Amino acid sequence: MAQRPPTVGRGVLHPAEGASRFTVTPVPPGPGLAAYVEYHWIVRWDVTGQPPYEQQVLAHPNVHLVLEKSGPLVYGVIRGIFTRRLIGAGQVHGVRFLPGGFRAFTAGPARKLTDHILPAAGVFGPGADELCPRVLACTDTDAMVALVESFLLTHVPAEPDPHVARVAAMVEAMTADRTMVRVEQAAARFETSPRTLQRLFAEYVGVSPKWVLRRARLQEAAQLADSGSTDWAALAADLGYADQAHLTRDFTSVVGVPPSRYRPREG
Incomplete structure (x- = not known):
């Protein structure tokens, strides 16, 4: 990489x-x-x-x-x-x-x-x-x-694990590509099955591919909210959510407040 x-x-x-x-x-x-x-x-x-x-x-x-x-x-x-x-x-x-x-x-x-x-x-x-x-x-x-x-x-293993570079590249692609919103899409991109991808992530990453995709979208939503006003309906569509209500539920469940109440604060 x-x-x-x-x-x-x-x-x-x-x-x-x-x-x-x-x-x-x-x-x-x-x-x-x-x-x-x-x-x-x-x-x-x-x-x-x-x-x-x-x-x-x-x-x-x-x-x-x-x-x-x-x-x-x-x-x-x-x-x-x-x-x-x-x-x-x-x-x-x-x-x-x-x-x-x-x-x-x-x-x-x-x-x-x-x-x-x-x-x-x-x-x-x-x-x-x-x-x-x-x-x-x-x-x-x-x-x-x-x-x-x-x-x-002094703790680096003598033999490199080829899965590490592969998994890191997968996570990078899943985080960077807005169009990749479902595990099935990720599995197809990486030429594997959803089940194999899930097992690989449990072993090497610690969380599911679905969690990685969801977290990347929430991080982007928060970053855009911190930059100022946001068209949440358009953002929901861009990030692969079914609608604005879906984004609002997802954001609120993790951050604790809905996107409309998440405002940049003074430093």
Whole structure:
């Protein structure tokens, strides 16, 4: 798969408001990890003297390794709204694995991680606990990335798993192509059966192909809502919904408010 520059922001709800509280620095992986890792992300914040800030995110179909003050954690795909509470000042270092990429580091299917947050030592051993404070003590982004990459390279499997690149390419296509709205369409595009696609996603991604398609549409709807006024009826048609009411139900069930009440907020 061709290396793409890392992008962040899609899925972050009310990003303008969050931008006044924290910064996100994305860093692409080195060549030794590019087959498994999409990018590193370092979040820094300072809300000292202010009320705690809660940032909500419509998560992507990616597993993350996150080094934070409470310790190193593995975040499976979160199917609901993920909320991060920021207090005082600090930083975290995250590693966003490619969809399917984390499967190469574990003995079990990705579905066992879904909606779970687990100690990273359970996957990477006690070295993860030793790594965490060293990384968080750094103030230089490049130094942080170098420490994490050096650690992860010791856990890269000797033999590459060909399914990882295939699954990552599938998720990328499903996320980018607005016309792909049904699992049957995706299966036809990838020359497989819906059942085989479902099994592959349960093993490598942790969520169903239907969830991936639905989440991509909801992320786009939220992103457009944050940009200002939206013709929701036209957007519903563009995103493959039966009608505006279908989009409204889907959006409300996940975000908690209907699209018409989701408004950009001041930063």
